[in-house]
Amino acid sequence: MSRILLIVGGGIAAYKACELIRLLRRRGHAVRCVLTEGGSHFVTPMSLAALSEDKVYTSLWDLKDEAEMGHIQLSREADLLVVAPASADLLARMAGGQAGDLATTVLLATDKPVLVAPAMNVRMWQHAATVRNVATLRSDGVKVMEPDEGAMACGEFGPGRLPEPLAIADAIEAALKPQAQLPTRPLAGRHVLVTAGPTHEPIDPVRYIANRSSGRQGFAIAGALARLGARVTLVAGPVDLPTPVGVTRVDVETGGQMAEAVDTALPADVAVMVAAVADWRVDPAAQKIKKGAGEPALRLLPNPDILAGLAAxxxxxxxxxxxAAETERVVEHATAKRVRKGVDWIVANDVSGDVMGGGANTVHILTADGVEDWPRLPKDEVAARLAQRIAEALT
Structure with missing residues (x-):
């Protein structure tokens, strides 16, 4: 049984903490709660205490608790600290090393791993200050989940929703699993090439052929590899994502440009080809194609096969x-692709749902030794696991 200290931050998503506690207790974990002042406007200590079957801590100034250095005890007795939801304000205070209330004091005093599930307005999540704070926390070793995308209480739509309790519970269990003992920076001295995002193949000056890839999984993988010490070159299609800390980024638009950038980045010890390169391109019209000119006929031309070319x-x-992004018979098609392309591993996933653009992924790792099925995980957890596997393979 693992001991989890759950810090419930402010925001309407705080009500989901109740379901998270229920899931964790059902899986056999002990849960103790710290409720922030902001969180107390949305859930009560009584609710959290009833679900966790433990005392709920709310104040740094509790005479009885702090006479025994309660914040130190809370921070050291847990196996994992989880912040859910984490508001933009709480993320900023964590990144700045502040200790003005019980939650931030516990987080600053801990020597245990920390997992954070953010929840906020889409513009707050995408603001440069929040991007900077998240990058700081990740570089400090904090696991920050990607928020889900969807409609929000404020009426806006986009990334910023708290991940569903089931996804957070899965991320918690992944964080609790013992990892293989590797050096702190096992990929130091290695060069890793990563591609991510879609490509845009122009039809005319205003239209293009593309797909739904958001680039989030590839960017997460690049960041995870950099945290293990690798020198990472990230060749990115047209996406609006911040560059992971410690990563060298090369922006491209078309499949042809991506092929050239990949060739320029070589040699590399490892290549992780996550990008969803458009299979087809056209010779673009010099001017915008007008509707009144009749039905345009597009002659599709094959794009360069970057993966097969690199393998050969x-x-x-x-x-x-x-x-391999598949919509049916995922493992079967991915197995054939691994042989056809001549690669070592294929990471296969079913994209018929909300994977493209979403915050979670269910993948299958196909190697010469067989298939390894991973549970549905946040994309940053998929990235961390894959980076760990790569480090193990090289060492």
Whole structure:
């Protein structure tokens, strides 16, 4: 049984903490809660205490608790600290190392791993200050989940929703699993090439062929590899995402440009080809195609097969990993793709749901030794696990 200290921040999403506690207790974990002042406007200590079957802590100035240095005890007795929901304000105070209330004092005093599930307005999540604060926390070793995308209480739509309690519970269990003992920076001295995002293949000056890839999984993988010490080159299609800390980014638009950027980035010890390159391109019209000119006929031309070319080329990385986005018979199609492309691993996922653009993913790792099925996890957890597997393979 693991001991989890759940810090409930402010925001309407605080009500989901109740379901999270129920899930964790059902899975056999002990849960103790710290409720912030903001969180107390949305849930009560009584509710959390009833569900956790433990005392709820709310104040740094409780005479009885602090006579025994309660904030130190709370921070050290848990196996994992979880902040859910984490508001933009709480993220900022964590990144700044502040200790003005019980929650931030506990977080600053802990020597245990910390998992954070953010929840806020989409514009707050995408603000440069929040992007900077999240990057700081991740570089400090805090696991920050990607928020879900969807409609919000404020009426806006976009990334910023608290991940569903089931996804948070899965991320908690993944964080609690013992990892293989590796050096702190096992990929130091290694060069890893990562591609991410879609490509845009122009039809005319205002239209293009593309797909729904958000780039979030590829960017998360690039950041996870950099945190393990790798020198990472990220070749990114047209996406609006912040560059992960410690990553060198090369922006491209078309599949042809991505192929050139990949070739320029070689040699590499590892290549993780996450990008969803458009299979087809056209010779674009010089001017905008008008509706009144009749039905346009587009002659589709094949884009370069970057993955197969890299596998067959003279500068093939030692470990070459491709991705397979499928909508049916996922493992079957991905198995055939691994052989056809000549790669070492294929990471397969079913994209018939909300994977493209969403915050979670269910993947299957296909190697020469067989298939490994992973549970549905936040994309940053998928990235961390994959980076760990790559480090193990190289060491």
């Amino acid at each position: 080329g003279p500068r093939r990385p030692r470990l070459l990993i491709g991705f």
